[in-house]
Amino acid sequence: MAKTFVEKILSRERSVSAGEILEIKPDFAMSHDNTAAIAKTFRQIGIKKIDKPDRHIVILDHCVPAANEKFAQNHKEIREFIKEQKIDHFYDIDRGICHQVICEEGFALPGKIIVGSDSHTTTYGAFGAFATGIGRSEMAAIFATGKIWFRVPETIKITIKGKIPAAISAKDIILKIIGDLKADGALYKSVWFAGPVVEEMSIAGRMVLTNMAVEMGAKNGHIEPDAKTAAYLKNRARVHYKPQYSDPDARIEENYEFEISDLEPQIACPHTVDNVKPASRVKGTKIDQIFFGSCTNARLEDFKIVADVLRNKKIHNHLRMVVIPASNQIYLQALQAGYIKDLIEAGAVLVNPGCGPCMGNHQGVLAPGEVTLSTSNRNFKGRFGCKESEIFLSSPLTAAVSALTGQIEDCRDFIKSSGGKHV
Amino acid sequence: MSEITGRIWKYGDNINTDVIFPGKYTYTVTDPGEMAKLALEDLDPEFSTLVQNGDIVLGGKNFGCGSSREQAAFCLKYAGVGAVIAKSFSRLYYRNCINAGLPALVLPQLYDQLNKGERIEIRLDRGIVVHKGVEYHFPPLPEEIIDIFNHGGLIPHIRKILKTDSMQRKE
Incomplete structure (x- = not known):
C-alpha cells in the first residue's frame, strides 16, 4: 500500500498507516533547561542508568547565563546529571538555541525520528526528519525505556507556488499560511511543505516553515530533502542517513495551495x-x-x-x-x-x-x-x-x-x- | 476515581499554555502547591483562589496550544481540577493530560450547553457526561494507551511495566 512520508518513517518495526498507534524508539532525543526536572521524574521511575546515553542531546539555552540563583541551581543540577549519566552530547551555555544547535551539529537528518521536550522540535523536519515535541514525563520515560508511543498522523500537503516578491521571506509566507489555516488548522497532522517556492528556499528559510508548523497545531512539519539538504549535511551528519519520500499515490488528507507572487509583508x-x-x-x-x-x-x-x-x-x-x-x-x-x-x-x-x-x-x-x-x-x-x-x-x-x-x-x-x- | 462532580470554569478557543502556566515559572517553580496557585494566572486571576476539588475546566477549540510544558496539565491537577473538557485539544496538551492522569474529554457538542458555575457529573467508566439529566458520550482513550491513564499517569505506568514499583516496596 502506498505510504506517506510519516507512515514510512514510523513503519520501522511493523507496517503502519495513519490512525494507528505504535511504540517506537526515537533516534535522538533532545532536552534543554528542563533536563533537571526530567531527571527528577526519571529518578522517580526507580532505575539508575538511562537507556542509551548517546541517543540524548542536552543543550542549555532557555535562560543562559543563569539570570538568578534558581536558574543557576537548575543548570547545576543538569551538569551533575550529565556527568552521572555520561551524556556526551552536552552543550553548555555557550553554544546557542537548542533547535539551531541540533541542526548545526548534524543530528537533524533525513529519515530520522527525533523527539524533543520542546514544541519547536518540529524545526528538524526541514531536513526530512520526523521531529516532534513531547512532554517532560515522556522524556523521562525515554530515559528509562528508550520508547514512546505515537499515533500515526494524517498528512496535509501545502504547496507554495509563485515568484517570491522582494521584501518577502519565509516568515511572511508561514504567517500567511497560519493566518489562513488558523491555530488549529493542522491539529494532530503531519504537514508537508512542498512546491517550487520551498525548493527555491534556503535551508534557513525552510527551517522557518517547519519551526512554525506547530503554531497551527501540527504534530510535525516536513520538507523533502534535496541537493541543498545534502550540501548542508556534508561534513556535518553525525550518522549515516537514508531519506524517506512520500509515495506518489499516498493518501493526502487535504491539499492546500498558496500562490505568493503578490504576497504583502x-x-x-x-x-x-x-x-x-x-x-x-x-x-x-x-x-x-x-x-x-x-x-x-x-x-x-x-x-x-x-x-x-x-x-x-x-x-x-x-x-x-x-x-x-x-x-x-x-x-x-x-x-x-x-x-x-x-x-x-x-x-x-x-x-x-x-x-x-x-x-x-x-x-x-x-x-x-x-x-x-x-x-x-x-x-x-x-x-x-x-x-x-x-x-x-x-x-x-x-x-x-x-x-x-x-x-x-x-x-x-x-x-x-x-x-x-x-x- | 471514575466519578467526577464539579462546577464549570468556562473559557474560549485557543487557550494557550502561556496563560495556563506562564513560561517565566517553568524552571523555577516545581512545588505542587505553588504550581496550583499559578494555574491560569494570566487568564483568570480568580481561578486559583476559588477553584474547588473536582471542578471542571471547559475550553473551546485547540485547548492548551503552544508550548510542550506539561506543568500546564499538572498545575490544573494540583489545583484540584477533576477533568478538562474541550471542543478539541492541542496534541501536546492532550498527551500531557494522559501522562498526568488528568481526564481530557473531547466533547464539542457540550460547549454551548454549559455556563460558568454549573455543576456536571462525569462517569469515566461509562464514557458519559451528565448535564441536566442529558447524557453526552465522549470517545474513550485508545486501548493501547488507556493503561497509562488507568495507572494514574505515565510515570506510575512505567513503574508498573518495569516492575520498579514492587521492587522498591520489597527494598
Whole structure:
C-alpha cells in the first residue's frame, strides 16, 4: 500500500498507516533547561542508568547565563546529571538555541525520528526528519525505556507556488499560511511543505516553515530533502542517513495551495499567532522594543538582511533593539561579515546566543503597556514576561525597517525609497 | 476515581499554555502547591483562589496550544481540577493530560450547553457526561494507551511495566 512520508518513517518495526498507534524508539532525543526536572521524574521511575546515553542531546539555552540563583541551581543540577549519566552530547551555555544547535551539529537528518521536550522540535523536519515535541514525563520515560508511543498522523500537503516578491521571506509566507489555516488548522497532522517556492528556499528559510508548523497545531512539519539538504549535511551528519519520500499515490488528507507572487509583508498581531494582518494594515503602530532573535529568525541570512537596512543608520531614539544570534557559530559568522558592527553602531544591544526574552525569563522582558515587534514565533499574552504588554511578530526585514522609525512599517515602502538595492 | 462532580470554569478557543502556566515559572517553580496557585494566572486571576476539588475546566477549540510544558496539565491537577473538557485539544496538551492522569474529554457538542458555575457529573467508566439529566458520550482513550491513564499517569505506568514499583516496596 502506498505510504506517506510519516507512515514510512514510523513503519520501522511493523507496517503502519495513519490512525494507528505504535511504540517506537526515537533516534535522538533532545532536552534543554528542563533536563533537571526530567531527571527528577526519571529518578522517580526507580532505575539508575538511562537507556542509551548517546541517543540524548542536552543543550542549555532557555535562560543562559543563569539570570538568578534558581536558574543557576537548575543548570547545576543538569551538569551533575550529565556527568552521572555520561551524556556526551552536552552543550553548555555557550553554544546557542537548542533547535539551531541540533541542526548545526548534524543530528537533524533525513529519515530520522527525533523527539524533543520542546514544541519547536518540529524545526528538524526541514531536513526530512520526523521531529516532534513531547512532554517532560515522556522524556523521562525515554530515559528509562528508550520508547514512546505515537499515533500515526494524517498528512496535509501545502504547496507554495509563485515568484517570491522582494521584501518577502519565509516568515511572511508561514504567517500567511497560519493566518489562513488558523491555530488549529493542522491539529494532530503531519504537514508537508512542498512546491517550487520551498525548493527555491534556503535551508534557513525552510527551517522557518517547519519551526512554525506547530503554531497551527501540527504534530510535525516536513520538507523533502534535496541537493541543498545534502550540501548542508556534508561534513556535518553525525550518522549515516537514508531519506524517506512520500509515495506518489499516498493518501493526502487535504491539499492546500498558496500562490505568493503578490504576497504583502505579514504581521501576527496580539495575542495569537493566527491573528495575521498585512503590514500595510498595522503600519504606524508605535513600538518600544524590537526583538531580533529566536529559533525562528536569527540565522546568518537574517543578520545580512537586518544589517543591510541598519548599516550607517540609527534606530529610532525611543526604541530599544535586542539582538540575539541563534548560535555562537552564527554570532561569529555575523561578526566576521561585519553585521554585528553595523547593528551595534545603529544602536542595537547584542546579547549572547539563547532564547532571550522569548520565555519571559530575562534579556528584554517588557513592562505593562509596552509593545514589542519580534522576529520570534509566539505572541501569547505574557510570553515576554508581562501579561499587560503586546507582541507583534514579523520577518527580520520588517523588524529592521520598523527599527528606523519606531513604528511598524510596510517594508516595501523602504525598498522603493532605497531603490531596492538592499535585497 | 471514575466519578467526577464539579462546577464549570468556562473559557474560549485557543487557550494557550502561556496563560495556563506562564513560561517565566517553568524552571523555577516545581512545588505542587505553588504550581496550583499559578494555574491560569494570566487568564483568570480568580481561578486559583476559588477553584474547588473536582471542578471542571471547559475550553473551546485547540485547548492548551503552544508550548510542550506539561506543568500546564499538572498545575490544573494540583489545583484540584477533576477533568478538562474541550471542543478539541492541542496534541501536546492532550498527551500531557494522559501522562498526568488528568481526564481530557473531547466533547464539542457540550460547549454551548454549559455556563460558568454549573455543576456536571462525569462517569469515566461509562464514557458519559451528565448535564441536566442529558447524557453526552465522549470517545474513550485508545486501548493501547488507556493503561497509562488507568495507572494514574505515565510515570506510575512505567513503574508498573518495569516492575520498579514492587521492587522498591520489597527494598
